Amino acid sequence: MTTPPRRPPVAGALRYLAPALFGGVIIAAATMLACAPSSASGGMQPVLGAARPGQSVEQRELNGRLERDRVALVVLGARQADAAVSASGRWRIDEQGGRVSLVKGQGDEPWRVEQKNGLLRVAGDGGDATPWREGPFVARPSGDTFLRFGNRRYRGELVFTATDSGVMVVNRLPVEDYLRGVVPLELPARSPGDRAAIEAQAIAARSYTYIRVPSGVVEAPVRGFNLVATVQNQVYGGVDVEHPVVNAAIDGTAGLVIRYNGLLVDAPYYSSCGGKTAVPSEAWRGVKEEPYLQPVDDIDPRTGRPYCDISPRNHWQADFDEAQLQEIVRRALQTSGARDPRPAAVTAFSIPARGRSGRASSVVLRTERGDIAVSARDIRAVMRDARGAILHSTYFSVDRESRGRGHLTGLTLRGAGNGHGVGMCQWGAIGRARAGANAREILSHYYPGTVVGFAD
Incomplete structure (x- = not known):
């Protein structure tokens, strides 16, 4: 998870998110694509313009949870001509919050939600299709069914909305169910002995989510979602990544978040710190320093080594040849907005200053065309390796350093840590859990x- 923290709301403003979210959603296009699942046998029939029948017990239970719990709107895909959807059991697709039932299914047969001129329809492989309608459309499971989109299974509902560039697909589900598909991908721990680290990750991820999923809101955000399912927010994989040990840790911490002076905390985290954590200004530009995001040492007093030394990537080496160094110059110039971002030979490389955690505040590339300074916030992206x-x-x-013909022909950096360094060190959390910390x-x-306390 890489995004910078945002200002938290006041604790007293926390309310439950209302369930009626898609009556009149205005959508801004997202930037992700999703793969369609393979086709399967038929068995789902369109119900053209049929009135909505009485809700099933299972649907009432899901609706009850959406009413009681804070609800996450996670965008899974957009900018595609159609969105293939299926399920593991009984399911249906409704229009406009369920007022009109469009199709019903009994299995994993795929249907496509298509978009044309701002309208949607549901089409099948056999040529069946509903009339074009404004939407949005909502796919709803029945019983223990999971919906399937992009070869992944999901809890909750899938909402399909027409955008200028295709169909946007949003997974609408309670936050606690969302976390089941987040924590296993964000923390590399599955052992019962790592339970304390998993619980800490669940609480941090819940705090991060609650900042972006406000309560007491009666309509969806303007863009139609709160979160994306990538490192832009938190990596989310749906049902298929869930693990029983992780689910137990999430259930055991249900509703718990991190607070500072009564306020909900925006809780960034990352893989490993290398021995000391960073402040936000060392990772991102234009962010406010927070008293709860300060550099802290992460050294195990028993060994004198970082708790995160158990990470396979806590210590690393990066090698750059002459061509790569010239490409770094081009990227640095491009990042700075230079009109002529051409590659250039590097004659010297230096680290003129370091931040409070000891991380590089900037690097300077001395070239035949002058010095180029790269700020801390841009160093990692500018200094990409040959694979990108x-x-x-x-x-x-x-x-x-290797030199020849008056300039650098090679550069080797030796470093520690993996990630931005602000907030919780995930491998450090695992190390501390194994040392007995809760x-x-x-x-x-x-x-x-x-x-740590309850949000609502």
Whole structure:
């Protein structure tokens, strides 16, 4: 998870999110694509213009949860001509909040939600199709059915809305169910012995989510969703990534969030810190420093080594040849808005200053065309490797330089940590859990001055 923190709402303003979210949604296009599942046998029939029948017991239970719980709107895909959807059992597609039933299904036969001129319809492989309607359309499961989109299964409902560039698909589900598809992908821990770290991750992820999923709101955000299912927010994989140990940790911390002085905390986290965490200004531009996001040491007193040394990527080396260094110059110039971002030979590389955590505040590339300074917030993206992967962290030093013909022909950096370094070190949390710390102790270390409590 890489996005910077946002200002939290006051604690007294926390309310439950209303369930009626898609009566009149205005959509802004997202930037993701989703793969359609393979076709299967038929068995689903369109119900053209049929009145909505009485709700099933299962649908009433789901609606009850959506009314009681805070609801996440997670965009799964957009900008596609059609969106293929199926399910693992009985399901249906309704229009406009359920007032009109469009299709009913008994199995995993696929149907497509298509868009044309701002209208939607549901079409099948056999040529069956509903009339074009304004939408949005809502796919709803029955019983223990899971909906399927993009070869993944999802809890809750799928909402399909026409955009200028295709169909946008949003998973609408209670936050606690959303976390079941987040925590397993965000924290590499499954052992019961790591339970405290998993609980800490669940609480941090819930706090991060609650900041972006406000309560007491009677309509959807203008863009039609709260979160995206990638590292832009939190990686989300639906039902197929769930794990029983993780689900138990989420259930055991249900409703718990992180607070500072009575306010809900925006809780960033990352893979490993290398021994010390960072402040927000070392990772992002234009963010406010927060008292609970301060540099803290992460050294195990028993070993003298970082708790996150158990991470396979906590120590790293990055090598750049002459061509890569010239490409770094081009990217640095492009990032700075230069009119002529051409590659250039690098004659020297330096780290003129470091931040409070010891991470590089900037680097300077001396070239035949002048000096180019790269700020901390841009270093990782500018110094990509030959495969396009960003630098692991800004916690590094120069290990080796090769020279020839008056300029650098090679550069080796040696560093520690993996990620932006602000907030909770996930591998450090695992190390602390294995050393006997509980979830509250882990969180109070990485977010100093905070307490764990209920949001609502």
